[in-house]
Amino acid sequence: MSIREEVEVANATAVERMMDSEPVWNDIGLAKDLVPGFGDMMLLHAGPPIEWKKASGPLRGALIGACLFEGWASSPEEAEKLLVRGKVHLDPCHHHGAVGPMAGVISPSMPVYQVQDGSGVKAFSNLNEGIGKVLRYGAYSEDVISKLRWLSTTFYDVIRASLQELKKEKPGLQFKKIIAQALTMGDDCHNRYNAATSLFMREFVPYLIRSGVDRKEMLEVYDFINGNNFTTLNLGMATAKAMTMAASNIRYSTIVTTMARNGTETGIRISGLGDEWFTSPAPNVNGLWFPGYTASDANPDIGDSAITETAGFGGFAMAAAPAIISWVGGTSSKAIEVTEKMYRITFTKNRHFLIPAMDFSGTPTGVDIRKVVKTGITPEINTGVAHKMAGVGQIGAGLVVFPMGMFESAVRRFGERYGLVRGPAPDIS
Amino acid sequence: MSIREEVEVANATAVERMMDSEPVWNDIGLAKDLVPGFGDMMLLHAGPPIEWKKASGPLRGALIGACLFEGWASSPEEAEKLLVRGKVHLDPCHHHGAVGPMAGVISPSMPVYQVQDGSGVKAFSNLNEGIGKVLRYGAYSEDVISKLRWLSTTFYDVIRASLQELKKEKPGLQFKKIIAQALTMGDDCHNRYNAATSLFMREFVPYLIRSGVDRKEMLEVYDFINGNNFTTLNLGMATAKAMTMAASNIRYSTIVTTMARNGTETGIRISGLGDEWFTSPAPNVNGLWFPGYTASDANPDIGDSAITETAGFGGFAMAAAPAIISWVGGTSSKAIEVTEKMYRITFTKNRHFLIPAMDFSGTPTGVDIRKVVKTGITPEINTGVAHKMAGVGQIGAGLVVFPMGMFESAVRRFGERYGLVRGPAPDIS
Numbered sequence: 001m002s003i004r005e006e007v008e009v010a011n012a013t014a015v016e017r018m019m020d021s022e023p024v025w026n027d028i029g030l031a032k033d034l035v036p037g038f039g040d041m042m043l044l045h046a047g048p049p050i051e052w053k054k055a056s057g058p059l060r061g062a063l064i065g066a067c068l069f070e071g072w073a074s075s076p077e078e079a080e081k082l083l084v085r086g087k088v089h090l091d092p093c094h095h096h097g098a099v100g101p102m103a104g105v106i107s108p109s110m111p112v113y114q115v116q117d118g119s120g121v122k123a124f125s126n127l128n129e130g131i132g133k134v135l136r137y138g139a140y141s142e143d144v145i146s147k148l149r150w151l152s153t154t155f156y157d158v159i160r161a162s163l164q165e166l167k168k169e170k171p172g173l174q175f176k177k178i179i180a181q182a183l184t185m186g187d188d189c190h191n192r193y194n195a196a197t198s199l200f201m202r203e204f205v206p207y208l209i210r211s212g213v214d215r216k217e218m219l220e221v222y223d224f225i226n227g228n229n230f231t232t233l234n235l236g237m238a239t240a241k242a243m244t245m246a247a248s249n250i251r252y253s254t255i256v257t258t259m260a261r262n263g264t265e266t267g268i269r270i271s272g273l274g275d276e277w278f279t280s281p282a283p284n285v286n287g288l289w290f291p292g293y294t295a296s297d298a299n300p301d302i303g304d305s306a307i308t309e310t311a312g313f314g315g316f317a318m319a320a321a322p323a324i325i326s327w328v329g330g331t332s333s334k335a336i337e338v339t340e341k342m343y344r345i346t347f348t349k350n351r352h353f354l355i356p357a358m359d360f361s362g363t364p365t366g367v368d369i370r371k372v373v374k375t376g377i378t379p380e381i382n383t384g385v386a387h388k389m390a391g392v393g394q395i396g397a398g399l400v401v402f403p404m405g406m407f408e409s410a411v412r413r414f415g416e417r418y419g420l421v422r423g424p425a426p427d428i429s
Numbered sequence: 430m431s432i433r434e435e436v437e438v439a440n441a442t443a444v445e446r447m448m449d450s451e452p453v454w455n456d457i458g459l460a461k462d463l464v465p466g467f468g469d470m471m472l473l474h475a476g477p478p479i480e481w482k483k484a485s486g487p488l489r490g491a492l493i494g495a496c497l498f499e500g501w502a503s504s505p506e507e508a509e510k511l512l513v514r515g516k517v518h519l520d521p522c523h524h525h526g527a528v529g530p531m532a533g534v535i536s537p538s539m540p541v542y543q544v545q546d547g548s549g550v551k552a553f554s555n556l557n558e559g560i561g562k563v564l565r566y567g568a569y570s571e572d573v574i575s576k577l578r579w580l581s582t583t584f585y586d587v588i589r590a591s592l593q594e595l596k597k598e599k600p601g602l603q604f605k606k607i608i609a610q611a612l613t614m615g616d617d618c619h620n621r622y623n624a625a626t627s628l629f630m631r632e633f634v635p636y637l638i639r640s641g642v643d644r645k646e647m648l649e650v651y652d653f654i655n656g657n658n659f660t661t662l663n664l665g666m667a668t669a670k671a672m673t674m675a676a677s678n679i680r681y682s683t684i685v686t687t688m689a690r691n692g693t694e695t696g697i698r699i700s701g702l703g704d705e706w707f708t709s710p711a712p713n714v715n716g717l718w719f720p721g722y723t724a725s726d727a728n729p730d731i732g733d734s735a736i737t738e739t740a741g742f743g744g745f746a747m748a749a750a751p752a753i754i755s756w757v758g759g760t761s762s763k764a765i766e767v768t769e770k771m772y773r774i775t776f777t778k779n780r781h782f783l784i785p786a787m788d789f790s791g792t793p794t795g796v797d798i799r800k801v802v803k804t805g806i807t808p809e810i811n812t813g814v815a816h817k818m819a820g821v822g823q824i825g826a827g828l829v830v831f832p833m834g835m836f837e838s839a840v841r842r843f844g845e846r847y848g849l850v851r852g853p854a855p856d857i858s
Contacts, residue, residue, distance in 0.1 A: 184752060185614040185624050186785060195614050198627035202655050205634060209648055219638055226631050322785040323613060331788045356615060356751040357786045359760045 003252075003418065007370075010252035014271045015347045015366035018255075018311060023117040023242035024172030025235055028160050030152075032108035035096050035124050041072070042089040046104025046304040047262025048277040049092055052083045056263030056282075058138030058299050061390030062103030063088070065140030069148050070107050076140060076391075094258055094269075098124040099241045099304035101233055102136035102386055103263070110148070111156040115175065115238045123241035125234040127151045130227070133393035137386040138299075158213050158221040165207040173203060175232070175239045180352050183313060183363070188321035189236050190305060190314030191382040191397055196236065197229045237304065240311035247271055247366070254414060255347060256367040259310045259379060259402070263302035263386070266402060270369060270410050273417060278410040280403035287385045287398030288327040299388040301400045306381045312350045312365030315382040315399065316342045320355045320363075324382055328398055332357070338380055339364060345371040345379065369410045378402040432681075432847065436799075439681035443700045444776045444795035447684075447740060452544040452552065452671035453601030454664055457589050459581075461537035464525050464553050470501070473522040475533025475733040476691025477706040480519065481512045485692030485711075487567030487728050490819030491532030492517070494569030498577050499536050505569060505820075523687055523698075526674065527553040528666045528733035530659075531565035531815055532692070539577070540585040544604065544667045552670035554663040556580045559656070562822035566815040567728075587642050587650040594636040602632060604661070604668045609781050612742060612792070617750035618665050619734060619743030620811040620826055625665065626658045666733065669740035676700055676795070683843060684776060685796040688739045688808060688831070692731035692815070695831060699798060699839050702846060707839040709832035716814045716827030717756040728817040730829045735810045741779045741794030744811040744828065745771045749784045749792075753811055757827055761786070767809055768793060774800040774808065798839045807831040 001009070032038045043066050045059060055063070060083070067079035067088065082088055093100050100106055104126075112124040129147055133139040166173060178199045185195035208218055225231045248257045253271035260267055267277040282300035289295070308314030318325055319339035322332040336357065342364035343349070349362030367379055378401055385396040430438070461467045472495050474488060484492070489512070496508035496517065511517055522529050529535055533555075541553040558576055562568040595602060607628045614624035637647055654660045677686045682700035689696055696708040711729035718724070737743030747754055748768035751761040765786065771793035772778070778791030796808055807830055814825040 195624060195627070198624070198631055201634075202627055202630055205630075206648060206651055206655070209638070209644060209651065215638055219635060222635055222638065226635070322788075326789065332786050333788075357761050359751075359762075360755065 006252040007254055010250050010272060011255050011347050011366065011368060014247040014250045014253040014255040018243045018247035019351050019365060021117045021243040021246035022174070022176060023115040023121070023123065023239050024174050025113055025115045025238070026167065026172030027114035028111055028156065028163055029114065030108065031106050031110050031112045031124070034112055034114050035098055035106070037096050038108055039089060041087060042091060042108065044091055044093040044096060044098055044100065044104070044106040045262060046093060046100050046102065046302060047260040048265055048267030048279050050090065050262045050264055052086070052090065054264050056299050056302065057388045057390040058302060058386035059103045059263045061138030061140050062105040062135050063090070064390065065135045065144055066105045066107040068140060068145050070109055092260070093304055094260055096124070097122055097241065097245065099237045099307050100126050100136065101128070101237060101305045102303040102384060103138055104304045105135060109152060111152050113235055113238050115235070115242050116172070117242050117246060119246070121242050121245045123238045123245060125238035125241070127155065128228065128230045128234045131230060131394060137384070137394040138390050139393040140391055154217055155221055155224065158208065158211070158217055161211040161213055162204065162207040165211045166204070175200070175235045176243070176352070178203070178232070179236055179239065179313060180354070183317050183320045183353050184356050186321055186323060188314050188317045188324055188382055190308040191324050191384070192321050193232050193236065194229045197225065197232045200232045200235070201225060233305070237307050240307040243311045244307060249274060252418065254369045256310060256369060259306040259381070260304045261301045261306065263299055266301060266406065268406050268410060270414065273410065273413055276413065278406040278413070280405040283400055283403050285383055285385045285398045285400045286328055287396040289396040290394070293387070293395040297387050297395055299386045301381070301383060302386055303383060305383065309379055309381050310367065312363045313353055315380045316346070317353065317355060317363045318382070319357050341377055342380065344375050345377050369407050369414065372404070372407040373411045376404070378404055378407065435681040436683055439679050439701060440684050440776050440795065440797060443676040443679045443682040443684040447672045447676035448780050448794060450546045450672040450675040451603070451605060452546040452550070452668050453603050454542055454544045454667070455596065455601030456543035457540055457585065457592055458543065459537065460535050460539050460541045460553070463541055463543050464527055464535070466525050467537055468518060470516060471518040471520060471537065473520055473525060473527055473529065473533070473535040474691060475522060475529050475531065475731060476689045477694055477696030477708050478521055479691045479693055481515070483693050485728050485731065486817045486819040487731060487815035488532045488692045490567030490569050491534040491564050492519070493819065494564045494573055495534045495536040497569060497574050499538055521689070522733055523689055525553070526551055526670065528670045528736050529555050529565065530557070530662055530666060530734045531732040531813060532567055533733045534564060538581060540581050542664055542667050544664070544671050545601070546671050546675060548675070550671050550674045552667045552674060554667035554670070556584065557657065557659045557663045560659060560823060566813070566823040567819050568822040569820055583646055584650055584653065587637070587640070587646050590640040590642055591633065591636040594640045595633070604629070604664045605672070605781070607632070607661070608665055608668065608742060609783070612746050612749045612782050613785050615750055615752060617743050617746045617753055617811055619737040620753050620813070621750050622661050622665065623658045626654065626661045629661045629664070630654060662734070666736050669736040672740045673736060678703060681847065683798045685739060685798060688735040689733045690730045690735065692728055695730060695835065697835050697839060699843065702839065702842055705842065707835040707842070709834040712829055712832050714812055714814045714827045714829045715757055716825040718825040719823070722816070722824040726816050726824055728815045730810070730812060731815055732812060734812065738808055738810050739796065741792045742782055744809045745775070746782065746784060746792045747811070748786050770806055771809065773804050774806050798836050798843065801833070801836040802840045805833070807833055807836065
């Protein structure tokens with residue numbers, strides 16, 4: 001086979017595995033107990049590897065908050081000292097099969113969702129705190145820490161008991177099916193999870209009722225989920241992570257298996273190039289700002305949530321969720337344009353994720369670095385926006401276009417690795 | 430003012446009242462206790478007035494089943510005798526502020542939902558039995574009657590207790606808001622209530638939990654609602670009925686306030702023409718048939734559910750629900766065409782019901798008989814299809830185009846009533 005043919009076969013394998021991966025949510029536990037390789041005094045974070053001194057405000061804020069939550073420090077100042085002195089080991093979520101939205105900070109005592117596919121691949125995400133002033137957007141005030149404590153006690157206990165009840169009937173909850181259905185109900189399953197959360201509740205609440213927890217706690221947890229449409233974002237991200245893990249490490253494949261941002265840099269990883277990161281400076285977001293904020297308050301793009309686009313939904317399914325593009329003044333035909341543009345840089349149309357407004361066409365799935373470099377089109381991502389200062393929180397949401405540099409670097413490395421023409425733009429397509 | 434101006438003002442009044450009506454679901458009770466004018470040995474039915482001898486198979490089947498449910502007869506044969514001999518008085522639901530899907534048969538001991546708007550207008554609908562072999566599609570076997578008994582005991586008690594709990598906090602459940610949201614989530618709220626039922630459950634279940642009913646019954650009712658996306662069809666119809674009642678009886682208005690079918694005839698009523706019905710033979714449905722059935726098994730169009738189109742959603746919001754048109758081989762652009770066509774015969778774009786795929790345009794609202802006659806375009810309705818024989822049940826679902834004759838008759842009567850040119854096509858537009 002020619003290199004070109006090797007690549008085609010490898011990409012087909014990668015994308016088929018990604019589409020056909022059927023992970024189910026089958027556990028919730030503390031990060032230190034479930035997430036592989038979680039050490040003492042370690043914090044996981046979104047995006048490619050980064051040190052404290054290069055970390056952006058919201059990532060710093062979330063790291064400080066996590067130190068407070070763990071009791072490693074009793075004040076933000078103490079926490080900052082620990083972090084500056086390197087007493088806390090920082091590691092990307094993605095190095096542990098995990099993903100976290102925005103700052104994506106996961107500490108050892110935080111509960112995480114586990115999803116698992118038939119082949120045994122496990123992926124993890126933390127719990128969603130709601131919107132506004134929350135850890136993942138860099139806030140760390142006392143109410144933020146209290147919310148984390150409630151999530152890791154009452155919420156955790158009730159969800160755990162309910163999931164155990166569910167597991168008496170089935171191996172787990174098939175969240176990928178909920179994503180597929182929600183994409184036909186106005187969600188992109190990145191910035192909008194309204195239908196997904198509704199469908200999740202329909203399926204999950206009977207087990208909540210059966211779990212035997214007392215009605216007061218049941219209602220407390222019910223009201224929290226019902227009041228926060230992003231409750232299921234983290235399950236969606238863990239599902240996408242498992243799907244993309246199924247597509248990883250396939251020789252010759254030019255398919256992107258990770259897209260993630262730490263607030264300073266954006267990074268990608270490629271199926272045929274193992275665990276190597278290719279990075280560019282994190283871009284700014286075209287956003288809709290909460291009252292009182294402007295673009296100048298915004299931190300550059302941050303979070304592991306681009307795993308949704310990596311797996312073929314989120315911004316790539318923009319045509320399914322015109323409400324999102326209307327935030328930034330777009331129309332429904334503009335939403336279709338975004339999805340159509342993403343077809344030009346992806347391997348195929350998804351077999352499971354369909355878009356009603358495009359006659360149930362499959363979503364663009366499997367970003368191919370060759371197509372990105374050739375067309376000059378980079379992935380478009382839906383995202384939330386954090387204030388650039390530690391301690392503030394969310395200030396908006398919007399759309400972001402990824403930088404080209406990291407895709408060019410990846411194509412270059414691919415050439416080196418597989419013995420193709422070296423130089424700035426190897427022709428491997 | 431010229432007649433033309435009188436009509437414009439009257440139509441604006443009618444449609445504004447319809448759009449701004451804010452009915453809430455605030456009671457559930459037995460039909461004989463809540464529905465005004467419900468007499469002994471009386472059954473309500475869908476569509477314009479009809480006698481037994483002209484009734485279609487599915488309507489006959491449902492009437493027989495209702496006699497069995499009430500204990501007026503102990504066998505279908507006995508029930509039929511009662512009906513043939515005129516021992517049971519038949520009256521349209523619409524003559525009592527009520528609506529019922531398909532055969533629309535409401536008997537005195539059946540529970541009904543009551544919705545009420547700020548002005549005191551009350552509208553009613555019966556409970557939804559699920560799909561398949563059910564009374565409203567003309568089935569009356571023992572399992573059909575048992576289901577009705579369960580609905581009027583366990584289900585009724587649990588829903589009643591939960592609604593009482595809800596009413597401790599608010600005057601009622603605003604189902605119109607749920608319709609508006611569901612239209613942005615892939616529902617037309619006539620043939621598809623998947624999002625609406627999900628949203629209803631999110632809002633209602635906390636009161637179910639708080640109601641104090643035992644967990645076994647709570648789960649039984651929860652599972653029934655969760656397993657039947659049409660649970661909320663009847664609440665949507667009662668809501669639409671209240672909205673259209675608010676638009677009724679406005680002098681000079683040419684807006685349609687009722688569209689309903691009894692399986693033999695289709696009938697309409699007009700705001701400026703009071704309670705008079707204008708009818709045409711019921712048309713056939715362009716349907717998708719359940720396995721084993723064909724068009725030749727289908728009863729002509731039946732049911733009060735066209736109240737949804739009358740109020741500006743259902744088939745008129747087809748562009749919001751491309752999944753429905755795909756049943757009959759249509760595409761999403763065809764779905765948009767249907768909605769665009771309905772703009773040509775309606776007064777305005779709805780202020781509250783918006784269609785994402787059309788840049789959040791309002792749904793076509795307020796059918797104007799003048800525009801129907803002038804354009805030659807009649808309303809297009811989404812509907813279920815009953816077998817033409819009594820006792821069978823549902824055999825499909827599809828789309829139906831209303832007949833022109835009744836609109837021409839209404840325009841003619843409008844001319845007579847308001848002193849305009851008599852004759853086959855008075856120019857009142």
